[in-house]
Amino acid sequence: MNNSVIDPPPVKTHWDCPECGGTGTVSGETCPECLGAKYIDIDAITNWMLDFMESRGCDRAELDQLRTENPDPLTLTFCLELCIALK
Numbered sequence: 001m002n003n004s005v006i007d008p009p010p011v012k013t014h015w016d017c018p019e020c021g022g023t024g025t026v027s028g029e030t031c032p033e034c035l036g037a038k039y040i041d042i043d044a045i046t047n048w049m050l051d052f053m054e055s056r057g058c059d060r061a062e063l064d065q066l067r068t069e070n071p072d073p074l075t076l077t078f079c080l081e082l083c084i085a086l087k
């Protein structure tokens, strides 16, 4: 009899910086978002996504709703694509 241990899902706490695409630099300069670290944490990417969506003219009420829900970045990616597709 084997007691199979279910591996916990990998927790991703660091995300490739969307501003520089994980390179640490933007146009030869240190990336202003991750400051050259190439990664940002989940709070930073959530804020970045929300600001990005706002700059794309996504619905304000929807963004406020998302801010209160603390969505994960994958959900936000989906929302962002949806928002852009609707434009």
Ligand SMILES: [Zn+2]
Pocket (backbone or CB within 6 Å): 017, 018, 019, 020, 021, 022, 023, 024, 025, 031, 032, 033, 034, 035, 036, 037, 038, 039
């Ligand atoms: Zn960056």
